[in-house]
Amino acid sequence: MADKYVVVDVETTGNSYVKGSRVMQISAVVVENGRIMDQYTSFVNPEVPIPSFIKELTGIGEEEVAKAPKFKEIAGVVQSLLEGAVFVAHNVKFDHSFLAGELEAAGLTSPIKKTLDTVELANILLPEANSYKLEELSDQMELEHITPHQADSDALATAELLLILLEKAKSLPIETLDMLCKLSKKLNSNMLSFFESVRKEKDSLLENLPDDLDWFRGIVLKKKEIPFKETPIRSFDYPEKMDDKTKLLQPYLEKFEPRDGQFEMMDTVHDSYRTDRHAVIEAGTGIGKTIAYLLPSIYFSIATEEKVIISTYTIQLQHQILEKEIKVLKEAIPFSFRAALIKGREHYINMLKFEQTLMEPDSSYDETITKMKILIWLLETETGDMDELNLSSGGKLYWKRICNDGSFVDQYNDPWASHDFYLYSKKLAEHAEIIITNHSMLIADLKHQILPKSRYVVIDEAHHLEKSVRTNLGRQLDYQHIKFLLGKLGTTEKKKRFYVLEKHTAKLNASLSRDSFLVDRAIEDLEAETDDLFMLLSQLLKNYQSHKEKNRRAKLRVTENIRSSGSWQRVILCAERFLDFHKLILDGMDERLSLIKKMQTSLKPSELAFLEEMTGFYDEWAEIGQQVKYLLAHYVANEVIWLESDQKISANRTSIHRQPLNIDQFLAEKLFRVKKSVILTSASLTTNNTFKFFNDEIGIHSFDRIETRIASPFPYQQMVKLFIPTDLPDISATPMEEYVESIACHLIAVANAAEGRMLVLFTSHEMLRKTYELLCDSNELADFVLLAHGVSSGSRGKLVKNFQQFQKAILLGTNSFWEGIDIPGENLSCIVVVRLPFSPIDEPVTAAKLESIKASGKNPFSAYSLPEAIIQFKQGFGRLIRKKTDSGVFFVFDQRIMTTVYGKAFIKSIPSIGMEKGALSNLIPSVEQWLEKK
Incomplete structure (x- = not known):
């Protein structure tokens, strides 16, 4: 590339030049034609004291800078280095503010005309990076970064990062670069200049889209492999003998040692499947329980053509199982099998919504960066799962707009149906023998089937099951969430949901029973009722809080005594007014949406995308009403209601919760009675050498089961x-x-x-x-x-x-x-x-x-x-x-x-x-x- 880049890092005595902090070390790396050409480094006498925490962070103290030149003595060298170059830094505003200040103090004009921030660039081009801090990026990209927080090492690492990012940018399809250039115009930085220069260089090359990419409706994304059912060439029996298991695993597991406990657990799981019995297994640390339940599950699934669901407590463990243990077993087991990971649909991107948001005339900085990041991610992702992305808080809010909430537009109306990531994940699961999910998704499936049918389940980290069920069967409502939805709803601003809905409905010239003016008034009234409702709840919490609780998060169980109080009656009356206004708004939305849905076959993609988003919003809004009814209704046996707030007990930090007290009956009816074999395992299930407490809590005590404790192999x-x-x-x-x-x-x-x-x-x-x-x-x-x-x-x-x-x-x-x-x-x-x-x-x-x-x-x-x-x-x-x-x-x-x-x-x-x-x-x-x- 023609541009000359000078990558700069400065170490300073503090965070602000204006407040008296000064440069104490500078390093500048010259990058031209895709190569590092030169590096200039110097300590600088800052002429101010160096704080102790800065010394500790950087390793630079008075000894290093005492005989160093003052900045004005090297200002000419710095100025000539920067002349005609793009100024690059990791968090460019910081380094630029110090250099501009130091050059001005030396009586020189700053030659910096263009800047480029590698934090911002990495944010876009490395959408799946765990962190955008230089030290952590260096680890991820395997860059040499010997002494972090010293200018020479930081500048060199930043320069090497820049070269990687340049190569990544040059590898992008022209269609993606065009979209990045368009979006870059909305940024305040020189990102547009960067992407335009890359785009210009691509003009001289004749490039076809790589075979693994697909161009559809203006967006380039990775092609999806169409899943198909694989049948093993021959049947393999489960390896009963210890030697057989050892021969199977030893070549593929690093530092593998045969462990009696692991083999015992494998056999227990296999017996449980074979005899259609449940199993409760406490497996001590070091057993290798993931392999111990996966291996027999795979053999059983292939032999019987029965799917096995593996449920974990955390999404991280879901990924670990797929990327670590399943990967090993695919190499070790002498036949092919499929494993699929599936999560709630809100984890997956809705391409129709995303496509339409790309056309919006104005977006916030966070939204724009997130759109650019997703365009890069779509070239790489096979799943469309947001957990792969590193999103800012603003990016997460944007994701809520474009996630696959399954609102209205089905696969027959959606032009993106053939590229839908959630449908694809379900196809993979339908064709897989092993389905990896989490407790939350499993519980949702027990309520309303969403996973492929399976009569065999493994629940890892089973000591969390009771809490997971209570949380998923319960509900909660907080002030911030209602106000957030009200803010999105609105009626007057162009981006507000009801305004756009009204605009679409007006085209139909239909008569409406609920005038938009009435809905507008109801929204204003509901704003006031929300404030009143949570003020009453926070006041109730404050009145009942004891002095010993003053220094921790406040919680109050709503007992029969509280429910009979005048304070609670005022809460109920306020909730009833809330529900009246809520219903008026809901009915107004429903009436308008129903009219538009009748016209769906003639709607443009942009109108379909809005209909999808608005229907999702409608469902979310309807749920608010259900939550208020459920949370503030009359007392129900076997349930607990409580209020919660921060230490100050402010209304805007108050929430109300309701959960079932015992979930044993739910699991007994929905899980243990329905499934043929459920394996429950964890390192901590027994107390006083028995499973009684755990069994009673989850409702398995009345079912036939295998129980075994397998001690850790550690001495x-x-x-x-x-x-x-x-x-x-x-x-x-x-x-x-x-x-x-x-x-x-x-x-x-x-x-x-x-x-x-x-x-x-x-x-x-x-x-x-x-x-x-x-x-x-x-x-x-x-x-x-x-x-x-x-x-x-x-x-x-x-x-x-x-x-x-x-x-x-x-x-x-x-x-x-x-x-x-x-x-x-x-x-x-x-x-x-x-x-x-x-x-x-x-x-x-x-x-x-x-x-x-x-x-x-x-x-x-x-x-x-x-x-x-x-x-x-x-x-x-x-x-x-x-x-x-x-x-x-x-x-x-x-x-x-x-x-x-x-x-x-x-x-x-x-x-x-x-x-x-x-x-x-x-x-x-x-x-x-x-x-x-x-």
């Missing part, structure tokens, strides 16, 4: 040691502040002994936050990186990743950190359980369950609270040992594990390991010796 005695300090106060008799101080002091001692690499598990976010603040204030942990969920910025995944990057790191987590995180190896060598994980007895669902159990004549503590806490405790312990090479120490600070009768149940729930108890000062030498030995 835990040599890998883990349990430590219980006895010099901590009794939490029930100690003020919170005093108890947290004791916890913090103990954590400091343990952290120093373990040299970080420590996960601290809390049951209370308030206690976590107070502990974190004390640890931060202590000079004892100055060398440690402290991370805390809900306090430090970032998601759970980001915090775990950051934790793994530092040698001396401490991660404080609450509920979600007790399970589902995988930190193998030396990154984690110490877990501290601050309190035994009993659910707070005032949590709405817990409180209602305990009341119900007590009313039935049982002991609620032994029947529910204790077994639930034991399962959570086992999950927490399971974070420490993930591989046979792992080792570490497990601390329990809660004295109840030693002082109560039930405490022994927690110790018995984990593998048999060595244990020491005593004053912490006496335990520390043993901790150091144990970790040193390992």
